[in-house]
Amino acid sequence: MIPVLSRAQMRAFDKFAIEACHVPGMVLMENAGRGAADVISAIIDARRLKQLQGTPEEASPSVWHGPAGSPRPPSLLPPPPSGAPATLHHRATAGAQRGRPLRRDKAAASAERARSFPVRHIPSPGQPATYPLEARVVVVCGAGNNGGDGYVVARHLLARGADVHVFLTSRSEAVTGESRINLDAYVDLGGELTEMPSDTPLTPLEEALERADIVVDAIFGTGLDRPIHGHLAEVIAVINAASCQCIALDVPSGLDADSGAPLGTSVQADDTVTFGHLKIGLLTPDGARLAGNVHVVDLGVPDAPILAQVGYVAEVIRKETVRSYLQPREANTHKHAAGNVLVIAGSSGKLGAALLTARSALRSGAGLVTIGTWPDAALALQSRVVEIMTTSIEPEQLEASLEAALASRHAVAIGPGLGLDDRARAVVDHVVLRWDGLKVVDADALTLFAGRAEVLATAKGSLVLTPHPGELGRLLGRSARAIEEDRFGAIREAVRITQAIVVLKGARTIIATPDGRMFICMAGNPALATAGSGDVLTGIIAAFACSMAAECAAIAGVLIHALAADAWSLATGADRGLQASEIAEKFPGLIAALSRGIDPLAP
Numbered sequence: 058m059i060p061v062l063s064r065a066q067m068r069a070f071d072k073f074a075i076e077a078c079h080v081p082g083m084v085l086m087e088n089a090g091r092g093a094a095d096v097i098s099a100i101i102d103a104r105r106l107k108q109l110q111g112t113p114e115e116a117s118p119s120v121w122h123g124p125a126g127s128p129r130p131p132s133l134l135p136p137p138p139s140g141a142p143a144t145l146h147h148r149a150t151a152g153a154q155r156g157r158p159l160r161r162d163k164a165a166a167s168a169e170r171a172r173s174f175p176v177r178h179i180p181s182p183g184q185p186a187t188y189p190l191e192a193r194v195v196v197v198c199g200a201g202n203n204g205g206d207g208y209v210v211a212r213h214l215l216a217r218g219a220d221v222h223v224f225l226t227s228r229s230e231a232v233t234g235e236s237r238i239n240l241d242a243y244v245d246l247g248g249e250l251t252e253m254p255s256d257t258p259l260t261p262l263e264e265a266l267e268r269a270d271i272v273v274d275a276i277f278g279t280g281l282d283r284p285i286h287g288h289l290a291e292v293i294a295v296i297n298a299a300s301c302q303c304i305a306l307d308v309p310s311g312l313d314a315d316s317g318a319p320l321g322t323s324v325q326a327d328d329t330v331t332f333g334h335l336k337i338g339l340l341t342p343d344g345a346r347l348a349g350n351v352h353v354v355d356l357g358v359p360d361a362p363i364l365a366q367v368g369y370v371a372e373v374i375r376k377e378t379v380r381s382y383l384q385p386r387e388a389n390t391h392k393h394a395a396g397n398v399l400v401i402a403g404s405s406g407k408l409g410a411a412l413l414t415a416r417s418a419l420r421s422g423a424g425l426v427t428i429g430t431w432p433d434a435a436l437a438l439q440s441r442v443v444e445i446m447t448t449s450i451e452p453e454q455l456e457a458s459l460e461a462a463l464a465s466r467h468a469v470a471i472g473p474g475l476g477l478d479d480r481a482r483a484v485v486d487h488v489v490l491r492w493d494g495l496k497v498v499d500a501d502a503l504t505l506f507a508g509r510a511e512v513l514a515t516a517k518g519s520l521v522l523t524p525h526p527g528e529l530g531r532l533l534g535r536s537a538r539a540i541e542e543d544r545f546g547a548i549r550e551a552v553r554i555t556q557a558i559v560v561l562k563g564a565r566t567i568i569a570t571p572d573g574r575m576f577i578c579m580a581g582n583p584a585l586a587t588a589g590s591g592d593v594l595t596g597i598i599a600a601f602a603c604s605m606a607a608e609c610a611a612i613a614g615v616l617i618h619a620l621a622a623d624a625w626s627l628a629t630g631a632d633r634g635l636q637a638s639e640i641a642e643k644f645p646g647l648i649a650a651l652s653r654g655i656d657p658l659a660p
């Protein structure tokens with residue numbers, strides 16, 4: 058399980074560790090700062106090795122998370138001067154290339170060691186293979202504990218030979234407690250510090266950032282409790298204008314750790330090193346964009362006893378969890394046992410939606426898939442389908458034709474392209490509210506409950522609702538923007554009103570269940586922003602729901618759908634141009650890989 062905590066839970070976690078478990082706050086701060094220094098060192102080292110090996114920066118497969126359209130930051134480090142000492146890595150490589158034996162006589166080596174007392178740096182995980190770190194690092198510290206983490210980072214980078222300069226957004230006298238001890242330690246060890254309280258110009262910071270390779274943002278963490286204005290907003294603007302790589306500590310300063318929205322303004326980080334656990338605000342679309350790549354470092358305390366006290370808001374969906382839902386097929390399985398899905402979808406001009414949903418259900422392993430649609434649409438579909446069956450919903454004999462269509466189905470997917478007229482409303486009411494089975498409700502079927510979402514709580518059977526932010530906004534009487542600004546709050550409200558499992562789609566899809574749990578999908582990419590990809594998701598969830606609990610079907614469907622896009626992007630190198638029908642083509646291979654415990658995205 059990868060838990061995700063709210064701001065209050067993370068603060069309670071630290072408090073409980075300090076007060077109930079007697080781990081000094083100083084130790085937590087040291088672990089946080091040292092962990093961050095390790096991540097930063099590894100980033101510097103990886104870039105340096107890449108440059109020494111002559112790999113052009115542009116060839117890096119890593120994703121640039123900066124604002125849309127903004128240039129990727131320039132290369133981190135200047136090329137090493139000619140004649141510069143070779144790194145340990147290079148010496149080892151050169152030796153191996155010259156054919157020097159890799160195994161040495163142990164006794165001779167031991168005798169040699171005893172004579173020469175060599176001092177060797179043995180890197181621990183996350184640390185670079187070589188010191189000194191050749192990087193110019195600016196650390197911008199606030200007056201609170203986030204700033205305290207910043208001094209710890211500064212001290213460790215200084216110890217590793219980096220060129221470090223700390224800027225403090227207040228006077229030193231304003232810094233107290235553990236942060237003050239770490240500030241003093243950094244300064245007393247020869248660290249350079251410039252005070253930058255509100256009445257001072259920001260030119261020294263601007264000049265330092267022009268020369269810097271990395272800026273570490275340690276202004277605010279989870280203590281941010283009001284919008285940022287004035288001087289601090291200007292400091293953040295200067296950081297954001299700098300072209301060097303920006304690494305935020307805990308959260309980008311200004312980001313609301315709960316909603317993921319900027320409070321006034323926010324640092325735009327390339328990487329965020331977060332402490333203890335993921336914060337929920339780092340996982341919203343806005344938060345993810347502002348945080349860049351997120352690294353979690355542990356605080357050196359066991360989680361279980363503390364999490365049992367403080368709880369967590371959500372879990373990240375893991376491939377291992379989905380693997381446990383995917384059972385191998387029995388040798389004597391027959392098509393009826395493999396899942397019988399009815400897709401109630403499509404209308405004139407929107408037949409594609411029905412086809413995408415139905416084909417997705419087949420590719421996900423359903424044994425029988427039937428599209429139930431209007432007579433004209435059913436007629437038009439007959440010439441376009443081979444493995445999929447069709448059945449007509451007769452508006453004049455609605456209930457009778459629906460009952461016939463629903464007989465023996467294990468699950469129903471309803472909504473894509475169905476239309477919003479009165480006959481569609483009658484179909485949706487009959488199936489969603491009165492049929493006693495599992496229904497995946499999407500698109501038009503959701504919109505037909507706008508203004509009356511509470512009626513969904515009275516539905517027979519069970520429901521999985523799959524809204525995008527616009528559809529959820531319609532259900533809750535809000536704008537799509539309002540939903541995006543508070544995705545976790547909105548999905549919880551939707552579950553409370555409807556008592557259904559709700560899947561809120563988008564970058565970082567969330568699944569929430571009526572018993573209060575939430576799951577976040579970290580897979581997927583913007584290639585999914587293409588017409589019909591939601592219909593494909595509806596199909597896979599409906600097919601999985603034939604053989605899994607509804608909640609597991611939603612979790613597995615969301616992850617595999619997202620992984621399909623990631624696999625496509627990995628294969629093509631593209632972030633656009635994916636056609637919805639191609640998503641489902643990847644399902645059988647992904648299901649097979651996950652079932653065997655193979656990472657489908659591993660090279």
Ligand SMILES: NC(=O)C1=CN([C@@H]2O[C@H](COP(=O)(O)OP(=O)(O)OC[C@H]3O[C@@H](n4cnc5c(N)ncnc54)[C@H](O)[C@@H]3O)[C@@H](O)[C@H]2O)[C@@H](O)CC1
Pocket residue numbers: 071072082083085086087089199200201202203204205206276277278279280281282283284285286289306307308332
């Ligand atoms: N012992 C602990 O509790 C640990 C805390 N850690 C760090 O401590 C951070 C939290 O530290 P703090 O609680 O000191 O808070 P911050 O350092 O995030 O913020 C400092 C103070 O700024 C003030 N402030 C809030 N919003 C403001 C605004 N808009 N404009 C001006 N001032 C504002 C508040 O009074 C707040 O307490 C975490 O994010 C993490 O980085 C880590 O060192 C791990 C251990």
Ligand SMILES: Nc1ncnc2c1ncn2[C@@H]1O[C@H](COP(=O)(O)OP(=O)(O)O)[C@@H](O)[C@H]1O
Pocket residue numbers: 525562563564565566580581582583584585586587588589590591592593594618
């Ligand atoms: N930027 C993105 N990153 C990750 N997933 C995305 C992104 N944009 C869209 N998606 C996914 O693509 C699907 C789009 O669904 P939906 O909006 O219903 O599309 P449609 O109505 O065209 O079928 C959802 O599963 C959503 O989570």
Ligand SMILES: [K+]
Pocket residue numbers: 203274275276277278305306307308309310
């Ligand atoms: K920060």
